[in-house]
Amino acid sequence: MQYDFNRIEAKWQLYWAKNQTFKAENSSDKEKFYVLDMFPYPSGAGLHVGHPLGYIASDIYARYKRHRGFNVLHPQGYDSFGLPAEQYAIQTGQHPAITTEANIKRYREQLDKIGFSFDWSREVRTSDPKYYKWTQWIFIQLFNSWYNKGSDKAEDITGLIALFEKEGNSKVNAVCDEDTEVFSAEEWKRFSAGRQQEILLKYRLTYLAESEVNWCPALGTVLANDEIVNGVSERGGHPVIRKKMTQWSMRISAYAQRLLDGLEKIDWPQPLKDSQTNWIGRSEGASVTFKVLDSEQAFAVFTTRPDTIFGASFMTLAPEHELVPLITTSERKAAVEAYIETTAKRSERDRMADVKTITGVFTGAYAEHPFTKEPIPIWIGDYVLAGYGTGAVMSVPCGDQRDYDFARHFNIPIPNIFDGVDISEEAFADKEKTVITNSGFLNGLPYKKAVQRVIAELEKIGQGKGKVNYRLRDAVFSRQRYWGEPFPVYYDADGMPRMINEKYLPIELPEVEKYLPTETGEPPLGNATHWAWDIERSAVVSNDLIDHKTVFPLELNTMPGWAGSSQYFNRYMDPHNETEIFSREAIDYWQDVDLYIGGSEHATGHLLYSRFWQKFMYDRGWVPKDEYAKKLINQGMITGTSAFVYREEGSGKVISKGLITDKRVTPIHADVSFVNASDELDVDAFKKWQPEYKDAEFVLEDGKYVVGREIEKMSKSKYNVVNPDEICEQYGADSLRLYEMFLGPLEQSKPWNTAGITGVHGFLKKLWRLYHSGPNGEFYVEGASPSKGSVEDLSAESLKTLHKTIKKVEEDIENFSFNTSVATFMICVNELTAQKCKSRTILEPLAVLVAPYAPHISEELWEKLGHSESIATASWPTFNPEYLVESTKEYPISFNGKKRFTLELPADMDKEAIETAVMAHEKTQEQLQGRTPKKVIVVPGRIVNIVG
């Protein structure tokens, strides 16, 4: 009987769906195990072979855990708000909800074909109002919370208001805006309601603030860094400037230290932890206030090297620093303004990356040195970023290379404050060996003592203090987009934001005519005509009714992509609950995620924000764990082989790869589906696909157009995607699953090449044949079965093969080394085939071992073995080491570390006996050629090495 994978796979997929085989219950005698995948964004291109990589791995793990007797929660859903659907809507006018729905349908079909053991009854979609109701709910809770540094957690804002009423804010130990003024209880009570709200905003965990954005005036919209190429918009090539905008922010900085500390108790990959650690960027130092000479102004800098304060020969402010226009002298004004304008065009990343070009301008103003009272020139330079620290730097050229280069470039003096150190060529940044000189009261002190001393002196004169600084900035939470969660926010008569009462959630996304920003530059929701909040009717009403008395305008921004993904893992525990985000029982049972698999590209986005929300939820008592995922694995990405055609600069001719020689060409992506295995392009298909090349001249070599090839991340935008559907069709889902695992280690990136799939497919056929040794390839196994009894011929060899496979596969799954277990299965089947094994005692456990990897074929074989229940209910075979005991060991005999021959010796032979046996061997004498070895290393069970 043939291995008819198409029939078998369809049969079992239907069976699993009908019987709800993988539905998880919220209570069980079994121990719980929660396996989570990062849910996909349903793009129009459909699923490509890179997506399922992590899903297959987690599915294997989830299935394995079921065999080991756990109650497994393995849900899936869609991160269905996002930019591509909106972009498509702008281009076609099609509502994003419609395209998203269609894309989800396609994703689901594709996912179903691969045979995942998801509990689909728990599916969530972030763009579903039933889901985003709870995203809005969390936003309100954040708004109604402040961070109490005393208790080191988030608390209800009513507690803060009570404190203000009792004692003002001077003794309140809270995380708040830097510019928060001090007031007494009496003053608080006298403030207007609007004023009070304004002050509370400085404490709330989500608040309105000015933040910088990439503004593209031509497109009238804010762009992601991703959408900007070489300083201009990717679409259309328009200029982009950085501009300040009032937006919602999340006070994630309040959690900086806890986010750092929490990393120690979770089993996440070290590189990912490093990423988060660097992102949070804790540094210890001091905050120092400098007065501006001949002015009322002063500014603060943060420095990790306050000990070098006597070496400061200039100050550098970020060009965007608020003080710049206030202190610039009239004769420097033109130069400063010109410089600011140039900087506004550069992206932050550009400014950070570019260390070679040194630019800056002198403002004409001077700061006063807090101790020497000497004037210090104040410069601006774009290597200082406004958003980092205070946006101002105390420049000490002798101790910092960037300051050194800047000083050299502008001929600013470089005073040396390090004893016996030559700074004529470069700055000296070594803290450990530092002894300070030319520094008044710091002379002769080493680094640590100097830091302590200078901080004490600064505190004495009220111009500084020791400080821990974090690089982590508060997260901007507004997006000027349509396809995202609307805020449950309206603006009152004072223009202050107000939350809509929880019981009226969700506030649903309004319909708009077009998805672009309005002509006045408002976000797309500004196009909605029905987008006002009536506080009497508690309903969204027409904008015409806005009177700022009972009907108010609603927020026009929407939430960012990460809003919906920051708590979805908890919502899966109780996804249909309409009265709570999840029930107490559900969260108490499932607790947290035991295994989370997803890409490392989310390290400092989703994976940091979700930890922040979880800690907030924990503080407010809604979840029992302050870290939501015990273990996390990063799957590597799959790279594809992109194809390029080459357009000659100037002529516009498209030149075959071999004819480029020294011509100047621009490589352009060609869809890989137009290219055959010999790298020849179907020119007509290409022209049809990209009409702008319809009339272009294609210069051929030997009558063919040959493309260039390059390995890149597999992505729709690079036109190098390979779809899993065809592989499922041609080889089956089990082959696809095995092949994706067989490609290489889960965590590494690896190329996709379908050529090798015949290998794993051949293995499945061989596995099938092992159970079909009867006449005409009928199913046949020997041994007692539930239905009929027969005698089996069980060999010690087969038992050994089986048990070494059990051992290896078990270790592999526990270590997430799925590629090596596929190889192990192949060896096992090759050996059993050679042994002509037909024994049920071997073949039954083998089916269970294979089941997590290739579930369809295993189900079919399991059924044929006479079982009436799904193989998912079978328990994992038990490894018995007795079958693996060896009586001899083949020793490699090395001379000076190089193996020359091997020698079989009894496994239990001791060190001395091994040495004697080896030295007596003729080949040893042959190798030595009469020399006496200096030393003989014998490691019993491992190796013999003869030196000399």
Next chain:
RNA sequence: GCCUUGGUGGCGGAAUUGGUAGACGCGCUGGAUUCAAAAUCCAGUUCUUUCGGGAGUGUGGGUUCGAUUCCCACCCAAGGUACCA
């Protein structure tokens, strides 16, 4: 620039604590079967060689009886870098 990861045959990769480098699969070569093909099976396949052997895990150095594995320096590629998700 900074942070992170990786570099082993023609290709994907294996080598779990420093102990037989190249498991397993693809591809290729030869053979069996076949009218032929597909499928299947068998044998071989790191390079080099005067057939004794010699060299070999990005490059250069180091530690060690022994290094793909540990240390130092460098080269190359990929990912991230705060509004792609």
